[in-house]
Amino acid sequence: MASRTELSDFLASVERRAFKQAVYAVRDDDAALDIVQDSMMRLAEKYGARPVAELPLLFQRILQNAIRDYYRRSRTRMGHSISLSALESSEDEYADPLETLQIDEEHNPFATPPAALLQAETLNLLEEALHNLPPRQREAFLLRYWEGLDIAETAAAMDCSEGSVKTHCSRAAHALAAALAAKGIRP
Amino acid sequence: MSSEEQFARHLCRVLDQGTRTIDTSIAERLRAARERALAHQPIAVGSISIVGAGGTVAHLGGGDEKHPLRTFIAILALLLGVCVAYYWNGFDQATENEEIDSALLADELPPNAYLDRGFQAWLEKHSRAGE
Known part of the structure; x- marks a missing residue:
């Protein structure tokens, strides 16, 4: 399993990129920090005993889910939904x-x-x-x-x-x- | 590497620059978040240590995959301890039995007297009368 030092080193190596990823997605520093903090907490609590090699993929899954959850909550608060397909451009x-x-x-x-x-x-x-x-x-x-x-x-x-x-x-x-x-x- | 991949890698180097110039207050909050998360990491339970042997030598739940020798030494030490305790306990018991036997044989009363029910009844009767 990942030791405390290994987990700490891993989180330190990804935390800034994770924060930026969240900022690109939600465009709000505080919300992005909350997302990253929740993701780190979930990784440590639920997967802290997993081998170090598994941590990058697990963390990214958790982070992406947290970002998607934020979108869902935001849409619920705004009372309308955004069609993601409307944002897609055609290849042409x-x-x-x-x-x-x-x-x-x-x-x-x-x-x-x-x-x-x-x-x-x-x-x-x-x-x-x-x-x-x-x-x-x-x-x-x-x-x-x-x-x-x-x-x-x-x-x-x-x-x-x-x-x-x-x-x-x-x-x-x-x-x-x-x-x-x-x-x-x-x- | 395709031109698309080259282009993407190039952009990622620019993005890396953005992470290096991140605001110090943000960096500090990220560090604090990391510390909080680490405090929630499950701690390995059931680990045993031998004093002076350089820290944890075995995790009873699943073993120490990186140091199988340490696990082996820990198990060996545990078995040795059990054997010594068993032997020591048997030695004490034998000494105690030996003392009882000596006392019985050295007594004026023959050992068969303790098996005689009539003698036991007489002994109880006289000890009550003595009280």
Whole structure:
């Protein structure tokens, strides 16, 4: 089982990304902190005795469920429901900016010191674009690429098929590229 | 790596930068939340330790998967303790029996007298009369 130190190290390594994930989803720091705290508490209480290797996937499942629960409660409070499908864009709407995307690490604009401001601006725009993504696309993108889960793990965390994960990730990447390109930023 | 994946990884590096510049009050609240969560982690019960042997040597419920030797030593120590206690207890019992036998044999009254019901009745009668 995970020792107290191992669990502490694990939580310390994911807490900031978890907080950001929750902020992108709910756009409220206090609510995001509550979500992360509840998720940590649930992980420690119910799964604190599980091996360390199982903790990342378990934590992400708990976190994503907590975010979804927050949505449900918010919708109940607001007295209406938001159709998630209404937020989805069809694939035809994308001009596929990734097709012309060229990433050259040597000429990464963020690698030069004067680019710090540009990076901060890019971060703001990226976070805004992430917030505007449909929830399932954002969830898939962050789990797959930011948390580093593989497709099967992402599917398990999202409780959906691997095919859905691939579709969500692809759509999310295209949407983010388009959103950044619209602001004149080309990574 | 596909261009999509490259692009995604690139964006994640930008997002990582955002986690490094997180507000200190938020970081402190996250740390406090972590501490509260850790306080709720179930503690392993039934662990036994040998003083001076370097901490916990075995978890009775499921064993110590990382240190099977420690588990083995703990079980061995436990069995040894049980054997010593059993032997010591038997030794005490034998000494006690030996003392009783010596007292009976050294007494003027023959041991068979204690098996005679008439003698026991006479003894009770005389001891009451003596009171």
